Amino acid sequence: MTATVTRPAPPRRQAGHGGGSRRDREMWVLMLPALVPVLLFSVGPLLYGIGLAFTDAEAGRNHVTSFVGLANFGDLLADDEFWSSIRIGLVWAVSVTVLQFLASLGLALLLNQRLWFRGLARVLAVVPWAMPPVVIGLMWRLVYHPDAGILNSTLGTDVNWLADFTWALPAVIVMGVWSGMPQTTVVLLAGLQGVPRELYEAVEVDGAGTWRRFWNITLPQLRPIIVTITSLDFVWNVNQFSLVYVLTQGGPGGRTRLPMLFAYEEAFRYGFFGYAATLGLTIVIVVLALLGFYLWRQLREVS
Amino acid sequence: MRLKSALAAAAIVALTAACGGGGAEQEPSSGEPVKLDFLSLAWQKESVEANKQLVEEWNKANPGVQVTYVQGSWDTVNDQLVTSFEGGDAPDVIHDDSPALSGFAAKGYLLDLKDKVPAELRSDIPQPAWDTVTFGDGKGGEGVFGVPFLQESHVIIANKKLLDAAKVRIPTSGEPWTWDEFADISKKLTKGDTYGVAWPMKSPVNKTLNLALNFGGTFFQTTGGKTTVKVGAEEKEVLQRIHDQLYKDKSADTAALGMGTADPLPGFFADKYAMLPVGVFLRQQVAEQAPDGFEWVTLPPLKGVSAEQGAVSQTLSVAADSKHPDEAVTFISFFLNGPNQAKLARGDWLLPTSVKAASDPVLTTEENGWDVATASGKNLVVAPFLKVNGFDEWKSKVATPVLQEFYANKITIDEAAKRLVDDGNKVLERYQR
Numbered sequence: 001m002t003a004t005v006t007r008p009a010p011p012r013r014q015a016g017h018g019g020g021s022r023r024d025r026e027m028w029v030l031m032l033p034a035l036v037p038v039l040l041f042s043v044g045p046l047l048y049g050i051g052l053a054f055t056d057a058e059a060g061r062n063h064v065t066s067f068v069g070l071a072n073f074g075d076l077l078a079d080d081e082f083w084s085s086i087r088i089g090l091v092w093a094v095s096v097t098v099l100q101f102l103a104s105l106g107l108a109l110l111l112n113q114r115l116w117f118r119g120l121a122r123v124l125a126v127v128p129w130a131m132p133p134v135v136i137g138l139m140w141r142l143v144y145h146p147d148a149g150i151l152n153s154t155l156g157t158d159v160n161w162l163a164d165f166t167w168a169l170p171a172v173i174v175m176g177v178w179s180g181m182p183q184t185t186v187v188l189l190a191g192l193q194g195v196p197r198e199l200y201e202a203v204e205v206d207g208a209g210t211w212r213r214f215w216n217i218t219l220p221q222l223r224p225i226i227v228t229i230t231s232l233d234f235v236w237n238v239n240q241f242s243l244v245y246v247l248t249q250g251g252p253g254g255r256t257r258l259p260m261l262f263a264y265e266e267a268f269r270y271g272f273f274g275y276a277a278t279l280g281l282t283i284v285i286v287v288l289a290l291l292g293f294y295l296w297r298q299l300r301e302v303s
Numbered sequence: 304m305r306l307k308s309a310l311a312a313a314a315i316v317a318l319t320a321a322c323g324g325g326g327a328e329q330e331p332s333s334g335e336p337v338k339l340d341f342l343s344l345a346w347q348k349e350s351v352e353a354n355k356q357l358v359e360e361w362n363k364a365n366p367g368v369q370v371t372y373v374q375g376s377w378d379t380v381n382d383q384l385v386t387s388f389e390g391g392d393a394p395d396v397i398h399d400d401s402p403a404l405s406g407f408a409a410k411g412y413l414l415d416l417k418d419k420v421p422a423e424l425r426s427d428i429p430q431p432a433w434d435t436v437t438f439g440d441g442k443g444g445e446g447v448f449g450v451p452f453l454q455e456s457h458v459i460i461a462n463k464k465l466l467d468a469a470k471v472r473i474p475t476s477g478e479p480w481t482w483d484e485f486a487d488i489s490k491k492l493t494k495g496d497t498y499g500v501a502w503p504m505k506s507p508v509n510k511t512l513n514l515a516l517n518f519g520g521t522f523f524q525t526t527g528g529k530t531t532v533k534v535g536a537e538e539k540e541v542l543q544r545i546h547d548q549l550y551k552d553k554s555a556d557t558a559a560l561g562m563g564t565a566d567p568l569p570g571f572f573a574d575k576y577a578m579l580p581v582g583v584f585l586r587q588q589v590a591e592q593a594p595d596g597f598e599w600v601t602l603p604p605l606k607g608v609s610a611e612q613g614a615v616s617q618t619l620s621v622a623a624d625s626k627h628p629d630e631a632v633t634f635i636s637f638f639l640n641g642p643n644q645a646k647l648a649r650g651d652w653l654l655p656t657s658v659k660a661a662s663d664p665v666l667t668t669e670e671n672g673w674d675v676a677t678a679s680g681k682n683l684v685v686a687p688f689l690k691v692n693g694f695d696e697w698k699s700k701v702a703t704p705v706l707q708e709f710y711a712n713k714i715t716i717d718e719a720a721k722r723l724v725d726d727g728n729k730v731l732e733r734y735q736r
Contacts, residue, residue, distance in 0.1 A: 059385055060410025061623070062441040080726075081700060146561075147569070163505060163561040165708075252561075253704025268382045270696050271410065272733075 052277035059271030072278035082279070084254065085262040086286070088169065092258055093237040096176040101230055103177060104184035109214075111185070112192045122189075129182035137246025140175040144247075162248050168255045172244055179243060180236070184229055191225035192218070227298045231291055238287050259283050336369045337627045339634060340394035344375045344617075347587060350650035357643055361634060368630045370396070388412040393622040395631045401435040401451065401615045401689055408438040408448040409692060414621040414628055415446030424450065424636045432656040434685040435616045439692075449618030452639045453653040455582045456604060456612055456679040457514060458672070459485075460589055463598035465492055465577040476678040479603040479610055482517065482544055489554035492577040501559035501567040501576040502545055507706040508698045512688055513614070515541045517607030521687040522723075529735060530691050532727035534720035540607065542709065543716060550712055560710050572597055580605075583676040587652040590671050601672025604679050612679075613686030616656065654680040693734035701726045 053072060057065045076082050111122050128136065143150050146160040161171040199217050208216065219226075241260040244250070250257035250265070257265075259279065267276035345354045351374075358372045373394055375383065381403050387393040393412070407413050425433075428451060436449040459480075466473065471488045474480045480488070489499030504510070512522055520538035523530055548555040556576065559567050565588055570576050572594055579585070589599055604610050619639065621631045637643070641659025645666060648655040654677060655661055666677045688694045702723060709719040 059389060060412070060441065062409070062411045147566075158558070160561040165711075165713075251703075253707050254700065265699075268385050269699075271385060271406075 049277050050281055052274055053281045054278075055274045057272075057274035057277070059273065065274070068274070072275050073282070075275065076278055076282060081254070081257075081262065085257050085259050088255070088257060089238060089259040089283075091169065092173060092176065092240070092256075093234055095173050096180065096237045097230055097233045099173070099177045100180045100184050100233055101226070104181050104188055107181065107185045108188035108192055109218075111189055125185050126182045128179050129186075131179075133179070133242035134246050136175070136179045137243050140178075140247055144171055163252050165252055165255055168248060168252055172247055172256050175247060176237065176240065176243060180233060184233060187225060187229045188222065191222045195221040223298075223302070227295070231295060234294075235287055235291065238283065336367050337630050339368060339370045339396060339625075339627060339631055340373050341370050341396040341634070342373045342375045342380075342394040342398055344377050344380055344398045345651070346377065347651055349587075350647065353646045353650035357638055357646070361637055368627075368634065370634055384412075388622070388624075391624055393624055395622055395625040395627060396634060397620045397622060398617065399449070399620060400617050401449070402694065404436060404448050404618055404620060405438045405689055405692065406695065407620075408446065409441035411441055412623055413448045414623050414625065415440060415448060416450065416621065416632065417447045419628070419632045420447070420450065421632075421636050424639060427641060427659055428452075428656045429658065431614070431684055432616060435614060435689060436618055438690065449616075449620035450635050450639055451616030451618050451656045452644055453617040453648060453651055454614050454656060454680065454683055455584060455653055456614070456676070456683055457510065457580060458583050458604055458676060458679055459578050459580050459602040460571075460585060460672075461578040461600050461602055462571065462574065462576075463600045465497065465574065466600070473600070474602055476603045476675060479606045481606050482541075485605050486544065486548060486552060486554070489548060489578065490552050493552075493554040497574055498556040498559075498576050499554035500548060500578045500580065501556050501562070501570065502549070502580065502710070503562040503564050503567050504560045504707065504710050505563045505566075506703070507710060508702045509615070511541060511545075511706055513612050513686060514605075516611045516613050516684065516686075517541060517605060517609065519608055523687055523691050525690075530731055532697070532724045532731065534723050539716055539720065542706075542719070546710065546712070546716070549710065557711075560707075568592060578602075583654065583672075583679070584652045586671055586676065601675045603675050604682055610682045611684050612682050613688070614683035615686055615689060617651075617653070652676075654683075691731070693731045696733075697727050697730045701730060 054067060054069060055065050056068045056071070057063075107125060111118065111125060115121060131139075141162070142148070144161040146152060146158070146163075149161075151161065152158060159167060161167045195218060199221070200213060203213055203217060239260055240258060241264065244256055244258055245261060245264070248256045250261040260283070263276045263279040263283070266272045266279060341358065343351075343354050345351045355372055358370050362369055375398070380399060384393065384397070384399070384403075384407070388407070388410075397413075399407075404413065432451040432454065433447065435454075436451050437445060437447050440446045440448075469488070469491050471491060472480075472484075474484075492499035512520075515522065515538055518537050518540035520535075520540060522533060522538055524533045525531075545555070549557055549560075556570075559570070559576070564581055564585060567576055567579055568585075568588060571579055571589075572592070583601075586601060593599060604612060619635045621628050621635070625631050639647075639657070641657045642663075644655040644657040644660035645663040648660060649665055655666070660666065661677055661680065665673070667674050691697070705714070705719050705722045705726075708714050709716065714722075
């Protein structure tokens with residue numbers, strides 16, 4: 001299947017543009033080292049996965065895989081577990097993205113002020129970024145631990161946060177917000193520093209207060225950056241796996257089973273590879289649709 | 304990168320499929336020793352030591368067959384095995400448990416040991432234990448896909464001082480408590496800050512299903528080759544009794560419901576809970592962690608219509624892909640002979656399947672309740688759910704949430720029964736196409 005894609009387009013021979021064909025060839029030669037791994041390790045498996053979505057591939061030696069067309073998609077639409085995981089996934093992705101954005105914007109504005117130890121504070125803000133997701137998950141497991149956790153001892157409560165049907169998802173969302181803040185903050189901070197000073201000086205002459213300055217200068221100036229980072233965050237959050245896997249494994253009773261955890265379970269716990277691939281493909285389509293709509297609206301408002 | 308994790312599942316399959324094809328290795332020439340990988344899931348310190356020591360012993364005595372000890376973990380073993388079976392690099396000797404074997408057997412990943420187990424080992428392990436590893440091979444036949452060696456029964460660990468103070472009858476293996484008696488005594492023990500019993504139900508399914516056999520509750524029925532979920536009067540019995548203790552008698556602490564098996568121990572040592580219905584292995588943690596002067600006893604399993612409990616076994620299996628299956632079986636028969644099983648059972652505080660091991664004086668002493676624990680082994684029968692294809696998915700998608708909600712008093716017993724059956728049958732259907 002991959003062969004059709006991996007073959008680079010033959011260099012065109014164009015009369016009259018003798019130099020062009022040589023340049024083409026050189027370009028391909030130069031791109032080859034970068035292209036081969038991409039085709040081999042990204043595009044290949046990607047196409048294989050898409051293909052898999054239309055088969056009934058299963059784990060096991062006794063199973064003969066056959067093409068089933070759209071049957072997997074039909075099963076998926078009728079699967080309550082799938083819808084509930086999509087619902088959980090959207091609640092998770094939207095709330096994490098929004099909260100992450102608001103918290104990061106606040107932090108970025110703060111770090112953009114002339115504070116004492118600003119350098120140190122900026123470094124500290126990036127620390128969560130340096131941690132692998134598994135470490136973050138384990139750390140938060142300690143925070144939420146019913147007996148030894150810092151949260152219960154601070155609040156004086158006795159809640160088993162991660163095993164509680166109501167609290168598990170909010171608890172996981174808080175962790176998600178925390179772990180994703182650094183990159184959002186850094187990007188917004190960079191954006192803030194790119195806002196021309198003259199604009200602020202101009203409105204100060206008009207006597208505008210802090211709020212007006214923020215609303216009329218900072219936000220519109222940051223807009224392209226905000227759109228970019230929230231879209232990226234949203235995609236990352238929909239596809240989040242490791243954080244939640246370490247923290248709850250999708251429990252209790254599937255209340256934190258994000259779509260990717262669902263796909264993982266289908267493939268590697270129950271062995272339904274074809275069905276899991278369908279799920280993956282469906283998530284891609286859902287994300288593309290939501291993102292397309294969001295970007296389209298943002299672009300329309302700009303123009 | 305993360306963008307692509309959407310298709311990570313498929314990507315890994317693609318890669319493993321690609322790698323699996325080219326893995327043909329050369330047979331070692333006659334002078335070189337055969338090499339076997341042994342994936343062990345031992346995790347308690349004593350048990351890891353016992354395992355490693357046995358491997359070392361074998362390696363010394365058999366220079367021609369060298370075994371490498373590979374440490375695995377119960378949490379991830381089945382995911383890990385699916386990928387390594389598909390990739391063709393599974394370990395030769397695999398430690399797992401019988402519920403997992405049924406799926407792997409049907410998928411053709413494991414070697415049928417029916418005609419390979421030596422007679423001596425075969426006769427040392429009674430037939431009910433062999434039943435826990437006998438499964439369909441996915442091609443219409445049946446086979447034996449592992450050697451069962453450690454089993455768990457549910458006993459009651461109790462605070463001796465509180466029992467004595469309440470002047471209750473101390474049960475014996477010959478005359479155990481009935482469930483009615485247990486409910487009465489739990490009520491009697493509930494006083495002040497003390498609850499009679501704590502039911503740690505973080506993972507409620509296996510515990511509930513194994514105990515349900517006390518009243519003949521099987522939860523599954525097979526008619527005409529089609530398996531369906533069944534929740535009738537027999538199945539509801541244990542569910543209702545535990546629920547009554549929580550909400551009617553109030554002799555069980557509802558706060559303990561979300562706990563894992565070992566979590567109520569601090570409360571148990573602090574006289575907050577008088578009794579813990581738990582697996583025999585928990586005796587190890589009780590013996591190790593109990594404060595000085597704390598007296599505890601192991602009480603035999605409860606009796607309903609019978610004292611029968613569903614049993615699953617820990618097992619050693621051989622991968623179908625193993626290049627040295629005969630050497631692997633020989634290693635297993637050494638590893639699981641009578642004296643060695645006694646060592647392993649002691650290390651894990653579980654019950655050996657071997658008849659010889661069970662008569663080992665260490666496993667029949669009164670100390671730490673070994674006599675009661677070992678005697679409870681006779682109540683073990685093969686758990687009906689073992690033979691159900693798709694049980695794992697039913698358990699995690701349907702039964703775990705339903706039972707958790709039921710024990711948390713969020714749904715009624717009839718709602719619970721309806722969901723276990725309706726949602727459950729939908730799950731099972733996928734495996735019977």
